[in-house]
Amino acid sequence: MPKAPLPIRNGLGPDRLRMPRESEARTVLEYLTGEFPDERALWTDLVDTGGVVDEHGRTISSDTRYQPTRFVYFYREPAPEIPVPHEIEILHRDEQILVIDKPHFLATIPRGAHIVESAVVRLRRDLDLPDLAPVHRLDRMTAGVIVFTVTPDLRRPYQELFAQQRIVKEYEAIAGFDPELTFPRTVRSRINKVHGEMTATEVEGEPNSETRIELTSTGTDSAGATFGRYRLFPRTGRTHQLRLHLNSLGVPIVGDNYYPHYRPSAPGDFTTPLRLLARALEYPDPITGHTRRFVSSRALDMGL
Structure with missing residues (x-):
């Protein structure tokens, strides 16, 4: 697996998503919001704030053209967890x-x-x-x-x-x-x-x-x-x-x-x-x- 273009943050690496070869989306943002319609506001905010990058660490903007078979990287906040009450x-x-x-x-x-x-x-x-x-x-x-x-x-x-x-x-x-x-x-x-x-x-x-x-x-x-x-x-x-x-x-x-x-x-x-x-x-x-x-x-x- 290639090295992620985003660093570890709070102990966690970034998530990544591979865009399919075939898609009618014209931009990366259009693909993301279409693929995850329930998270449209989240993806729009991530892109607007520079929170999505390509494989080379270049920031994805709202008008970045769709890139078939390429990866995008981003941070996703994990769901709340019950802390394990034991120390390492x-x-x-x-x-x-x-x-x-x-x-x-x-x-x-x-x-x-x-x-x-x-x-x-x-x-x-x-x-x-x-x-x-x-x-x-x-x-x-x-x-x-x-x-x-x-x-x-x-x-x-x-x-x-x-x-x-x-x-x-x-x-x-x-x-x-x-x-x-x-x-x-x-x-x-x-x-x-x-x-x-x-x-x-x-x-x-x-x-x-x-x-x-x-x-x-x-x-x-x-x-x-x-x-x-x-x-x-x-x-x-x-x-x-x-x-x-x-x-x-x-x-x-x-x-x-x-x-x-x-x-x-x-x-x-x-x-x-x-x-x-x-x-x-x-x-x-x-x-x-x-x-x-x-x-x-x-x-x-x-x-x-």
Whole structure:
């Protein structure tokens, strides 16, 4: 994707829109107001105030001719969001990388209804790091260690560590307990995730996911039910892999509203976190070659 001609603003980059090859519009503004008639006043105001530019950063005026197949860029104010009432802890910061300890309920990147309330937007805004980008991601409901690069030239070397599976990822989870199960054990399965569907599924076929699971301790709740504390080492990074693999053993993670059955949570409900934590990351630094290890300081309690 080409670099946007508008800078990051308040942690967010500009939106862009590609004009179709065929259109009866004579000007860019005519196309925009025709395509979005309910926002006619918004587009007119944006153009009048110089808030729309082309791919080269040139301002679109009310009489700029229509440009088929070209892009226009602009800022759009995100819809109001319920603030996530948890802070981001910074584990490490230098001129190359930023490592954080992400709280539960905070998205890694803008997605769906979670735009401003995402780790990358918060950090870009609060630390004045407009080029900050995550090397990898965690689900919104998963807490723990995430590595960000500070400058664009470093993204590829760090991302290649994950692509080449040179990262040792250690997770911790609290889930059900079955005395018939033996640990440590390795779970392998084929995971399929359909775009637009909330949950992933395990299907027949060649495995594309692998997780080593260890049971480190057990505990009971007030009703006498036993739960286990697990250490998980995923070799692959499929969507919801750890949640699916524990669920496949009959011991779903505490607080999981996706597996075994999807249960939508109420907006703004931060009372029941998923008991899943990216506890540690270890890797050979692609710049220095030295081994680096970062560990979350968050406590993962039973909360039962």
